[in-house]
Amino acid sequence: MTIPILSASKPTATDWTALQNFAALRGQFRVSLTPLCNEACWFCHNEGDVPPPHTRLHREDRPRPGELTAVDYLTVLRDVIAAGLKRVYFTGGEPLLSPLARPVLTELPDAGADGSYTLITNGSLVRRNMAWLATTRLDKVKVSLHYFSDASLYEIAGARFGIGQILDGIDAAREMFERVELNTLLQRENAHEILPILDYALERRLPVQFIELVDTDFNKSHRDSAVPAAGLIQHLRALTTDERTEIAGVGQGRRVFRVDGVEIDIIQRDLGRHHVGQCGTCSLRPRCVEGFWSLRMDHAGGVQPCLLRDDLRLDIRPRLAEQVDTASVIARHLSAFTEGTL
Template sequence: MTAPTLSPFLPSGTDWTALRNFAVLRGQFRVSLTPLCNEACWFCHNEGDVPPPHTRRHREVRPRPGSLTAGDYLSVLREVITAGLKRIYFTGGEPLLSPLARPVLTALPEVGPDGSYTLITNGSLVRRHAEWLSTTRLDKVKVSLHYFSDASLYEIARVRFGIARILDGIEAARELFDRVELNTLLQRENAHEIPAILDYALERRLPMQFIELVGTDFNEAHRSSAVTADRLVAQLRGLTTDERTEIAGVGQGRRVFRVDGVEVEIIQRDLGRHHVGQCGTCPLKPKCVEGFWSLRLDHAGGLQPCLLRDDLRLDLRPFLAEGAGTASAIARHLSAFTEGTL
């Protein structure tokens, strides 16, 4: 893999090595536009903020208050893209609930041919926002499809608007974008629907990702809902012999199948995960199944390399107030994390 060329306009005096290596290993820059969601999936980690189901049960516990403007988001994006971090994912909560979604997504800076912008959504609001979404630089929409009936949608997400709205959102995304992908968390609540979800994806030639559960403090009570991908792997091996295993880069290992040209990815615990720097001595490492694969920017201006470690969160607001220097601050923070000195 070729290392990205660093821009000559980057400030001197900063060691960019760790950030550059992270980009080479296909690390993600995940940008949360809001912690709010119109669903309350029991397994939600909300990118390290308080998940909606926890807020519903404990009204006194609220997510961090938002403090970034659309201009702040765009400023950070311009800097990190210049620094070579170009795989950008927009998340929430549900990102399309944010009033900042439109001004941010319709003003995205050029990311170049080696970069990409991805919107991660539950699909329920895509049709409503289709007109302005069609004007964005988004390369891909990734829809979370953890259910395939009204019953499982309610059991998992506690909403009553019905699966038809989600499926219509997927169709709306297909009308707008060349690349639409699906992802599904494997769990006891949807185990009976996994074959139907796979058939749905294959019939529409939508790349598909199935994920084994990432345990967090917020979903500890549902540990019994976790199921393995073993049965699904066996099913896919009955459909194709085109299988490979990817364990390079950062994050979790994965099995990748190609069925009639459609890619189906399985993220599995037994393939291991790839840690760097401070992960080696992290006290939470035995609980972690992700490894380090993303940098997360939240709506309150914080950036952290791990959703289980709030103590590693960097406040970018002072650098935004100065009008520059956020990429340098991120590079220094990532270097410290990699070296184990945070």
């Protein structure tokens, strides 16, 4: 499988407006450290790379090879943070499988009081990496908990290790970090475990986000697995009257509940999403339920503003080689995206 990538254009005057507006609306900078994972969740989009379940079935389709060094990652992070984009999420695949995880995460630049670093993980490798994870500037660990038994873990993720390893990883994260959160995709395969996962989160006072399925080409063969959030919302309304709806900023709208002080988010499709610029004429818009809420940087040196548009991926490796401010080329690319001129 060949994925196109655009080359960074020659330097021109930089308009920082789009990048600054995106940052002000709490947009994310998602940094993929590796496409590899020890799970193969059927719904995985792998940040736009070839997902693990696809590779398991089609060995000839491989993810892009890694092209960045730890120094490259840290250079880009310093540049974008200095430009004001300070909400950084580290993803994979499973990021703790990457040999670059330790040299990157232990050398993170100061993001300031208004910045944050979040590690998104399946939790299975947290315990074994505690010694160095505890020394990082990470503000939060977000654990994907889409299952609550060995049976559902195998059915959803094809994992042969047990759920106990993941739950132990959550405990390990709680030992190190003040902020640990969960996220759970609502699906037919775990519908019987949603309330136990909610109870688990409430007992441990862990914020949790429940997500309705994002319908993309990556999961089209399982679209009948989508489960609406209506039943869960009714249950939460029986537990609390503290509810609000947030539709501002970037990304999908969400319902936010507080139960005994613990925040429960529901990412719900019918609350709408944020679109910009050329999204208005994009042929993929009818199938897009995410909108524009994150800039994604992959391990091959590509940056893209849209999960579904591989043709918008920008290659920043030439700028790294030239030791040019990478934030400026990203800002120009983002401006062109929002203006519909890419």
